[in-house]
Amino acid sequence: MNRRSSRYDLAINRAQDIPAYGRSLLSTILSIKAPEGTYARIAPRSGAAFRKGILIGAGVVDSDYRGEVQILAFNITDQDIFLQKHECITQIILEHISTPKVMEVDDLDTTIRAKDGAEMELPYPIKIIPEIITVG
Numbered sequence: 001m002n003r004r005s006s007r008y009d010l011a012i013n014r015a016q017d018i019p020a021y022g023r024s025l026l027s028t029i030l031s032i033k034a035p036e037g038t039y040a041r042i043a044p045r046s047g048a049a050f051r052k053g054i055l056i057g058a059g060v061v062d063s064d065y066r067g068e069v070q071i072l073a074f075n076i077t078d079q080d081i082f083l084q085k086h087e088c089i090t091q092i093i094l095e096h097i098s099t100p101k102v103m104e105v106d107d108l109d110t111t112i113r114a115k116d117g118a119e120m121e122l123p124y125p126i127k128i129i130p131e132i133i134t135v136g
């Protein structure tokens with residue numbers, strides 16, 4: 001994995017292909033440990049997306065995940081795509097997250113936005129309890 005500006009390029013470890021209009025779970029043979037309070041997002045590299053017609057799916061690598069990081073890649077073209085060993089079609093971005101407790105409540109407080117907007121029934125209101133999240 002190579003660091004470039006705010007992100008880390010993520011390479012595949014061997015030649016792999018993505019069938020036309022199909023998808024592949026690409027191997028990287030990398031395991032990572034994202035710092036607590038973050039997750040690693042597998043994001044597309046725009047060059048690969050534009051030039052090759054590859055879209056990246058899923059992409060959330062939890063900080064407690066220790067298995068192999070795999071890349072879910074969709075080929076939106078009518079031709080099979082052949083990827084070379086060590087090709088980088090994705091990048092990893094560490095994103096801060098907050099995971100406050102949530103609880104089910106009977107209703108939610110109103111806001112100016114709610115007054116201005118159309119009346120909307122929320123079938124299962126959920127309240128998020130603010131708490132300080134420490135980032136490791």
Ligand SMILES: O=c1ccn([C@H]2C[C@H](O)[C@@H](COP(=O)(O)OP(=O)(O)OP(=O)(O)O)O2)c(=O)[nH]1
Pocket residue numbers: 042057058059060061062065068069070071072
């Ligand atoms: O593009 C991805 C997405 C996920 N993962 C790994 C890391 C992640 O922590 C784990 C589980 O992914 P996710 O939580 O999205 O899938 P799930 O279907 O909810 O699986 P699980 O029940 O194992 O949590 O798989 C990857 O390697 N690549």
